[in-house]
Amino acid sequence: MGPPGAGKGTHAAHLAGRLGVPVVSTGDIFRAQVAAGTDLGRTAQRYLDAGEYVPDEVTNAMVRERLAADDCGAGFLLDGYPRTLDQVAVLDDIRGVDAVVVLRVDQEALVRRLLRRAETERRSDDTEDVIRRRLQVYADQTVPLISVYDDRGLLREIDGNGEIHEVRHRVLHVAGVLVPAESAGAPTPAE
Ligand code: ADP
Numbered sequence: 314m315g316p317p318g319a320g321k322g323t324h325a326a327h328l329a330g331r332l333g334v335p336v337v338s339t340g341d342i343f344r345a346q347v348a349a350g351t352d353l354g355r356t357a358q359r360y361l362d363a364g365e366y367v368p369d370e371v372t373n374a375m376v377r378e379r380l381a382a383d384d385c386g387a388g389f390l391l392d393g394y395p396r397t398l399d400q401v402a403v404l405d406d407i408r409g410v411d412a413v414v415v416l417r418v419d420q421e422a423l424v425r426r427l428l429r430r431a432e433t434e435r436r437s438d439d440t441e442d443v444i445r446r447r448l449q450v451y452a453d454q455t456v457p458l459i460s461v462y463d464d465r466g467l468l469r470e471i472d473g474n475g476e477i478h479e480v481r482h483r484v485l486h487v488a489g490v491l492v493p494a495e496s497a498g499a500p501t502p503a504e
Contacts, residue, residue, distance in 0.1 A: 314396075314455065315416030317447045318423040318430070319473050324416070324484045325392035331490045335384050338392035339372060342379065344436075362437050364446035366454060369399040376400075380407055396455045413462040414487060416473035416480070423448065 315321050322338060329336040343361060346354030353375065360367045376394055379385070391410070395401045404410065418426075424444060431439035438447065462468045469487040473480050 314413060314458065315473060316418065316423055316451045316455075317444065318427040319416040319418045320426075320477070320480060321392050321416060323477060324414075324481060325390055327481055328484055328488055328490070329390040331485065332388065332390065332488070334388040334390055336390050336392055337376065337379050337385070337394070339367075339376065339394045339396075340392070342375060343367060362443070364438055364443040364450060366396060366450060369397055369403075372396075373400060373403040377403070377407055395458060396451075398457065398461070401458055401461060410467065412469050412488070413467045414469045414471060414484060415459060416471055416484075418473040420448070422474055 322341070325336045325338065343354070343357040347358045347361065348354070353371070356371060357367050366372070372394070376391075380389060391404075395404050424441075427439055427444045428441065430436065431444075438444075459468065471480065471483045471487060
C-alpha cells in the first residue's frame with residue numbers, strides 16, 4: 314500500500330521476483346483492459362481518467378478471478394489492492410494475507426515523481442488535477458485501511474523517500490528476503 318507515486322509497482326516487481334510469486338496489480342490490469350478495448354476496460358477508463366476508484370464490485374470480481382488462477386496457488390503479491398474497506402472484506406474471504414507493506418513518502422516528493430512520470434509514460438491520470446484528486450481519494454478511502462491491518466499486527470511500514478535501491482533494501486529487509494551482501498546496503502547489479 315501507499316499513495317500514488319509511492320513506488321508500489323517498482324518495488325512489487327522486484328520483491329515478487331525474489332519471492333517467486335506473481336504480482337497482481339489492479340492498476341496494470343485495468344490499463345491492459347483499457348488498451349485491449351474490452352467491456353471492463355471501457356467501464357474502468359472513465360474512473361481512471363478522473364482519478365476515482367473503479368467501483369468495488371467491478372474491482373473485487375476481477376481480483377477474485379485473477380487470484381483463482383493456477384499461478385497464484387503458492388502465493389501472490391498484491392499491488393494496489395485492497396484500497397477500500399469493502400475490498401479488505403472481500404480479500405479476507407478469498408484468502409488471508411501474511412503482511413501488508415506500506416510505503417510512506419512526503420507529499421511534495423510524490424507530486425514531483427508523478428509529474429516526472431507523466432512526461433515519460435503519458436498515463437492519462439498523471440495530469441496535475443487528476444494527481445491531486447488521486448492523492449485525496451487515497452487519503453479518504455485507503456488510509457483507513459492502515460489501522461485495520463495495524464490492529465491485526467500485519468503492518469510493515471517503510472520510509473519510501475530516497476533512492477530506489479535504498480527503498481528496495483528496506484522492502485526486502487521487512488520481507489525477510491535479504492541476502493548477506495545486500496544487508497550492507499550495496500546496490501544490486503541489476504541496477
Ligand atoms: P497509482 O497507485 O499510482 O494511482 P495504480 O496503477 O495502482 O496507480 O492505479 C491506477 C488507477 O486504477 C486508480 O487511480 C484507480 O482508478 C484504478 N484502481 C487501481 N486499483 C484499484 C482498486 N483496488 N480499486 C479501485 N480502483 C483501482
